[in-house]
Amino acid sequence: MSVVTVRVPAKVNVQLAVGAARPDGFHDLANVFLAVGLHDEVTVTPADALRVTCEGPEAAQVPLDRGNLAARAAIALAERYGRTPDVHLHIAKDIPVAGGMAGGSADGAGALLACDALWGTGASREELLEICAELGSDVPFSLVGGAALGVGRGEQLTALEVGGIFHWVFAMAGRGLSTPAVFREFDRLAEGLDIPEPVASRELLDALAKGDPDALAAAVSNDLQPAALSLFPELADTLAAGETAGALTGLVSGSGPTTAFLARDAAAAERIAEALRASGTCRSVRTASGPAPGATVVSAP
Ligand SMILES: C[C@](O)(CO)[C@H](O)COP(=O)(O)OP(=O)(O)OC[C@H]1O[C@@H](n2ccc(N)nc2=O)[C@H](O)[C@@H]1O
């Protein structure tokens, strides 16, 4: 009997520039991802048939059928290598569900790497990244971690240099937001407007390379934020509470509704977290720093 466990980080989008809707319904992006130290762990064990279980405070919201991204990853890898995906996938979930932090994508990348190690397929990194891109736009980044610019629908990655550790506070909201619904709201708000091609900000890339939190705070942006706020107006109160508490900046993480606050250092992050907890404007608060490594095998036979 063998068992493989893979640890996978969450992400925050420090820049999310969104272009007009494409004919296939997706949007071209300039998506600057930063992996942060909140993790899910996916453990894979041989079994008689494919089975998914999940533990963690939000486990009840995670689908356990073949729609789970971890199950889809196992099926995709098995198909490619002409075998059956007879495994038990267990997810220890710490990344908020439907929070805009790529929790499902993390489980997809984690299951892929875990099954690959268990089955010894010998798949190349490129092949694994190709399967990730088929599973979802955020999944390739969950595999590679660190910091990267994603173009196309976000799946075509270039690794970015990061010159320091950035300290973040994440405020989890009382309910989730659906990613497709937020993109649809973006389209509605963009109606009649001329949407420019999405491009990465030079100032932002320089701030990351220098590891300079003040410069990063001045350069972050999220084109999905107005859409997320339109669907979830109370997020404005959370953003205001974080900024009042001394965050260098606050923004919606990806499609939301998690809000992310950049702090100057770890002590400031703890102070901001305490103030956010006391503000009553969010369900829970976590601190985490980044960049964090991508999907990593932490225990294997
Ligand atoms: C908002 C982000 O999390 C930012 O990193 C991602 O763009 C979303 O990535 P994801 O959750 O992996 O998204 P996918 O599973 O690929 O797509 C879900 C849905 O989001 C919308 N979508 C996603 C990515 C993209 N570039 N354009 C889109 O319009 C589409 O409606 C799509 O059907």
Ligand SMILES: Nc1ncnc2c1ncn2[C@@H]1O[C@H](COP(=O)(O)OP(=O)(O)OP(=O)(O)O)[C@@H](O)[C@H]1O
């Ligand atoms: N392993 C999984 N974990 C969580 N949700 C999953 C998983 N697999 C499929 N889902 C489905 O995907 C939906 C979105 O969940 P997820 O946690 O990935 O959102 P998200 O963090 O907002 O994603 P992203 O930041 O990539 O847009 C959930 O509501 C759930 O129905």
